[in-house]
Amino acid sequence: MLTSAADPVTSGPGGSAGSAVRSSSSSSAPARGRVPGGPQRSPHQLADLESLPEEVRKVLEALRPAHISEVAAAVAGGDMSMQYEMDSGFAAAFASVLTCALVLGRGSPRPAAQLWEFDWRAAGAELEPAEGFVAALLRVAARLARGGKLEDAVGKALWREMNRLPELWSGAPGAAAPCDCDRLPGLERLRRCIRAIAVLAAPR
Numbered sequence: 001m002l003t004s005a006a007d008p009v010t011s012g013p014g015g016s017a018g019s020a021v022r023s024s025s026s027s028s029a030p031a032r033g034r035v036p037g038g039p040q041r042s043p044h045q046l047a048d049l050e051s052l053p054e055e056v057r058k059v060l061e062a063l064r065p066a067h068i069s070e071v072a073a074a075v076a077g078g079d080m081s082m083q084y085e086m087d088s089g090f091a092a093a094f095a096s097v098l099t100c101a102l103v104l105g106r107g108s109p110r111p112a113a114q115l116w117e118f119d120w121r122a123a124g125a126e127l128e129p130a131e132g133f134v135a136a137l138l139r140v141a142a143r144l145a146r147g148g149k150l151e152d153a154v155g156k157a158l159w160r161e162m163n164r165l166p167e168l169w170s171g172a173p174g175a176a177a178p179c180d181c182d183r184l185p186g187l188e189r190l191r192r193c194i195r196a197i198a199v200l201a202a203p204r
Contacts, residue, residue, distance in 0.1 A: 045135060048142035052200075059196040060141055063189050068130035070186035071098070075124035090180040091115055096165050097181065097191045098123045100158055104150075104197055105136045109157035112164055137193055144200035155201060162198065169195060 041049070049057055075098075095113035103110050106126060111117075127133050144150070150158065162169040168179055168191070181188040 045138055048138050051142045051145050053145065056141060056145070056196045056200060059192050060138055063134055063137070063193045065130035065134050067186035067189040068127050068133050070184065071190060072124040072127040072130065074184055074187075075120040088115075090183060092165065093168050093179045093181055093191075094184075094187060095120075095123075096161055096168055097187055097194065098127075099161050100169075100194045100198075101133075101137070101190055102126055103154055103158050103161070104140050104194060104201075105133050107140070107151070107154060109153045110161070112161060137197065141197045141200060144197065150201050158198065158201065169198070171195075 049061060052060060075094075092113070092115060095115060095118045099110050099113040102108075102123060149155070168181075181191050
C-alpha cells in the first residue's frame, strides 16, 4: 500500500499530500501565452499552471504533446511500435501508466492493467489528440489544487491501480521510477505527471 509519509498516494481517507511554495516568475517576460521553453498555452492554461504548487507545476510544465504522441505511437503499430512479453516488467509499467493517465485525463474508471487482457491500441488511441490530452491533465491538476475532488469511482480506480504496482508509483512526484520507464522518455514524463496529480488528489 502507498501510505507512508514520504509517499502521499493513499488508497483511502487519512492520507496527506504535501504542498510546496510557488516559485517567482522569471525576470524576462515570455511572449503572451507561452511558458519559456514550452508550448503555446492559452491564458486559461497559464492560470491553471499558476494555481499549482511549485513542485507539481514543474512536472506538468515539462510534459509536451510530443511526449504523449510518442507514447501513443509506441502502441499503435507504427515505426515506434514496441514488442511486449507477458512477463515484462516494462510492459507492466507501461500498461499501468497508460491506465492511470486515462483514468485522470478522461475522468472515467478503468479496470486493472492486467497484461493478458490489456488493449494496447485502444489505450493509445485515447491519448489522441495529444495536445488535448495534455490540456486535460492540466485542467484536472488545477481543479484538484483549488480544492476539487475526483469522483469516487475515478479515485478508487486510480488508487487501486497505483497500489497494485507500488514500486512504480512510490517516491516524490518528480523522482525517477525504479523501473525502465525512461526507455521511452514520453512514458516517464507521463508517469511523473500522473504521480504529481495523484499527490493533489490524495485525501487530506
